[in-house]
C-alpha cells in the first residue's frame with residue numbers, strides 16, 4: 357500500500373518571526389514538492405499566528421508541539437486544543453521524548469492527551485504519537501518491548517475509526533539531536549514492528565497509519581531512510597531550522613513516491 361509522504365518540522369524551543377518568513381517562502385517557492393508531500397510545521401505556540409498569515413493550509417499545515425489534556429481552566433503556561441486550533445494547528449505532537457523526560461509526560465498523561473485530541477469535536481486533529489527507546493534500553497535489547505508498551509498505553513482506548521487521525525513517529529532517544537542517526541535498517545526494523553502491532557490491533561486501519569522516523573534526519577540521510585518500506589516520512593528537529601535543508605528533506609520524501 358502506498359501511503360502519502362509526510363514531513364513534519366518540530367522547531368522545539370527555537371525559531372523566530374524571521375525564520376517563519378524564510379521557511380514559508382522556501383516552501384511556497386516549491387509548489388511541486390508540496391503537491392506530492394504533506395508538510396506540517398510545529399513552531400513554538402507563540403509563532404503559530406505568524407505562520408497563519410504566511411501560508412495556506414492546503415500548502416503547509418500547522419501543528420502544536422504539545423497540548424494540555426484539559427479543555428480550559430487554571431493551567432498557567434499551558435495551551436488547550438481549542439487555543440492551538442484557533443491559532444491554526446491541525447496537528448499535535450504527543451509524547452515527544454523531551455516531554456516524557458523533562459516535562460511530566462507520564463504514560464497516563466499521554467493517554468489523556470491522545471484521547472482529548474481525538475475527541476475534539478470542532479477540529480479533526482491529527483495526533484502524532486512519538487515513541488522510542490533510550491540508548492540504555494537499546495543496549496539491553498529492550499527496544500521492541502519499550503515501543504510496544506508505549507503504543508499499548510497511549511492507544512489503549514483508541515478505536516479503529518479514530519486511527520485515521522493518528523500518525524506514529526519513531527524517535528529513538530539516542531538519535532535525537534545527537535547527530536547519531538539510526539541506520540535505515542535499524543529504523544525499518546522498528547517501523548516494521550510498529551506496523552505489525554498496528555495491523556494486529558486495528559487490521560486495515562493499522563495499514564494506513566503513516567509512520568515517521570525522527571532523530572538526526574538531515575538532507576544527506578533522508579533519502580535512504582525514506583526508501584525503506586515502512587518509513588513514510590520524517591519528524592525533523594534541527595534540520596527544520598534551515599530552510600534549504602528542510603526543503604531537501606521534503607524532496608527526499610517526494611522521491612519516495614516515484
Ligand SMILES: O=C(CO)COP(=O)(O)O
Pocket residue numbers: 366452527531532533534535570571572573591592593594595
Ligand atoms: O526530536 C526530533 C524531532 O521531534 C528530532 O530532532 P533532531 O532532528 O534535531 O535530531
